[in-house]
Amino acid sequence: MWIYEKKLEYPIRVSYTNPRLAKEIITQYGGPDGELAASLRYLTQRYTMPTPQAKAVLTDIGTEELAHMEIVAALVYNLIKNATVEEIKAAGLDDYYADHDKALYFVNAAGAPWVASYIQSKGDPVTDLHEDMAAEQKARSTYEYLIRLSDDPDVTDALRFLREREIVHFQRFGETLNLVHEWMDSKKVF
Amino acid sequence: MADTKPNTPNNTSPQEGETTGYFGELARAYIVPQMYSRIWSPAEGLMKGTIFPELYRPYEPGMRP
Structure with a gap:
């Protein structure tokens, strides 16, 4: 279960209405390398992790990715909420608008919807941690x-925060990979 | 070939070519474990995206990894 904090992990603001930038950033909402894919990947793979630490890392990072999904959603919405139809057309976001108005939907920057094939859950902890x-x-x-x-610049500031989190998560998954290898080697002894 | 010693298991100690600790095995990825040292304050960590100076890798457009 989760406990919801009614605030963003990182405070965001946008300088002005910018549907073009929203169209690009939405890929981190519903694109192949976006935050929905990340959170669902880790929160699904955790069941077949072999040690409590590995399960906990995937749960923690998967949870944080949900918080990042919320940050990206807030950025996109704030960039488009006051846009006129003319501005949306000029930004090339009219295809999206035709189906979703200014609602949030899981698509990549080119409008392709999110699909589960963006992620894998292989049952092999070494394979999953490499992914x-x-x-x-x-x-x-x-x-x-x-x-x-x-x-x-305000949007860039939030993007910098989200980017740095990827670096920290990479380190944590790498340390988890070391632990899983260590666990597998300890099993060989018996 | 200069080296005339036959490359057979008989000439190899049991450990050779096998695990020599967690940073020596082939066909395996490694990451250097983080050694915790100095940390930034929560407020500074929030601004930077990490409280760990050793994990802070700021990006400027034009940079290549």
């Missing part, structure tokens, strides 16, 4: 591309 480390690197790259695309 998790790769996922953190892919998300870090995406945040770097979004930072380059961003023309809003």
